[in-house]
Amino acid sequence: MIRGFIYDREACVGCEACVVACSIANRGEAAVPWRHVFTFNPKRLPDLPVFFYSLACNHCIDAPCIPACPATAYSRDPVTGAVLLNADECIGCRYCIWACPYDAPQFNDRSGTMEKCTFCTERLKAGEEPACVAGCPVDALTFGTIEPEKSIRASGFPESPTRPVLKISGREPPPIPDTSYRFSLNEKEHANINRPATGKISLRKEWSLLLFTLLVPLMTGMLARYILHPAPLSALLFTGTGLLAILFSLLHLGRPLRAWKALRHVGSSWLSREIAGFSVSFALSLLYVLLPNKPAPGIALLVLWLVTLWTVDQVYRFATRKWLFLLHSSSVLLTGLLWISIAWMQGYAILFVLLIKTVLYLTRKMALYRYERVKYIPLLVIRLMTLASAGFYLLTGPAYIPLLVAILFIGEIADRMEFYLEQEISGISASFSAWFKN
Numbered sequence: 176m177i178r179g180f181i182y183d184r185e186a187c188v189g190c191e192a193c194v195v196a197c198s199i200a201n202r203g204e205a206a207v208p209w210r211h212v213f214t215f216n217p218k219r220l221p222d223l224p225v226f227f228y229s230l231a232c233n234h235c236i237d238a239p240c241i242p243a244c245p246a247t248a249y250s251r252d253p254v255t256g257a258v259l260l261n262a263d264e265c266i267g268c269r270y271c272i273w274a275c276p277y278d279a280p281q282f283n284d285r286s287g288t289m290e291k292c293t294f295c296t297e298r299l300k301a302g303e304e305p306a307c308v309a310g311c312p313v314d315a316l317t318f319g320t321i322e323p324e325k326s327i328r329a330s331g332f333p334e335s336p337t338r339p340v341l342k343i344s345g346r347e348p349p350p351i352p353d354t355s356y357r358f359s360l361n362e363k364e365h366a367n368i369n370r371p372a373t374g375k376i377s378l379r380k381e382w383s384l385l386l387f388t389l390l391v392p393l394m395t396g397m398l399a400r401y402i403l404h405p406a407p408l409s410a411l412l413f414t415g416t417g418l419l420a421i422l423f424s425l426l427h428l429g430r431p432l433r434a435w436k437a438l439r440h441v442g443s444s445w446l447s448r449e450i451a452g453f454s455v456s457f458a459l460s461l462l463y464v465l466l467p468n469k470p471a472p473g474i475a476l477l478v479l480w481l482v483t484l485w486t487v488d489q490v491y492r493f494a495t496r497k498w499l500f501l502l503h504s505s506s507v508l509l510t511g512l513l514w515i516s517i518a519w520m521q522g523y524a525i526l527f528v529l530l531i532k533t534v535l536y537l538t539r540k541m542a543l544y545r546y547e548r549v550k551y552i553p554l555l556v557i558r559l560m561t562l563a564s565a566g567f568y569l570l571t572g573p574a575y576i577p578l579l580v581a582i583l584f585i586g587e588i589a590d591r592m593e594f595y596l597e598q599e600i601s602g603i604s605a606s607f608s609a610w611f612k613n
Contacts, residue, residue, distance in 0.1 A: 267429020
């Protein structure tokens with residue numbers, strides 16, 4: 176039994192006094208709101224229920240942000256149990272947003288670091304309630320002793336096995352009546368929640384990561400060409416590509432000068448593992464290319480690059496929609512295998528990887544079609560055309576490798592862009608949408 180937030184959904188009137196109280200109490204620290212009130216059916220459409228959720232950080236027992244942070248900026252207060260963020264250690268990678276199922280951490284554009292609810296730790300130690308609790312005029316939000324559940328099952332609330340320190344009380348919202356004769360599904364979805372579904376990741380926010388995830392497997396293919404066939408490899412081109420990949424990864428950080436801190440949490444953070452893997456692979460590859468006496472067997476170096484590509488894919492395990500397989504057509508590991516097969520100059524190997532990519536791509540699109548209309552038609556057309564063109568090109572005769580690489584690289588760009596665009600749905604909004612459609 177520990178102390179945490181108790182939220183009475185039936186008593187809440189959506190006045191946002193808790194949000195105001197939090198902002199006032201933390202005005203010296205909070206540049207962005209730490210608590211939000213989410214409203215179902217904010218337009219008060221008839222026949223549809225109206226209810227609210229006042230949410231901040233739930234200070235989960237199994238908080239995923241703590242092991243996910245590559246810079247070890249998160250810790251737990253031993254007295255209050257609060258999950259706290261040290262802004263001086265934060266590098267602004269935003270990975271904790273991906274890890275958190277409740278979208279609790281907030282990014283401060285001015286400081287380039289994350290912010291989040293502190294549980295009003297100092298107030299608790301002084302025997303006072305958190306500011307949001309003290310500011311609620313209807314006692315919908317209180318603070319007391321609770322037994323954290325493994326996963327809270329409540330309509331509209333995201334389910335996660337993180338054991339949030341939160342208790343939701345009050346009657347369940349009434350079931351959705353049959354309103355098909357009054358509203359289209361699209362209209363009801365737009366009435367769903369009081370903010371757009373911005374998503375864990377998006378193409379607009381992660382464009383630099385998209386370029387990074389395209390360059391790293393390409394570097395693997397460049398090295399494979401040099402190892403599998405004694406073909407010349409420009410050290411300047413390989414080094415420039417690697418430095419460009421590093422630059423794009425740094426552009427994503429809010430505090431790029433603190434990037435070295437990302438190596439602190441290799442034991443549990445996939446982002447830290449990705450950075451460590453790329454750094455080691457890149458350094459050893461430069462030695463392999465530049466030194467006459469090779470410091471390592473070439474095949475072992477390729478295996479190391481494949482492990483690095485796998486860690487890149489693992490970074491996205493939090494952000495990818497749960498019903499999608501982790502292995503998808505734009506998987507960085509699979510793309511690396513494609514470039515290796517091209518470097519190997521084995522037509523059947525290239526066709527085999529292309530066949531896997533095609534099947535996974537079509538499977539992904541059919542799965543998406545179950546949930547929403549197919550979007551991004553131009554990218555879909557480009558992707559299908561490049562897959563078909565590459566397959567036809569390989570089956571009809573000897574392939575001109577530079578042209579084949581150009582065709583496939585265009586297709587990989589389109590596929591990776593689609594992958595980012597498909598993730599643009601927030602955890603909170605998705606949960607509301609799922610309840611609404613049920």
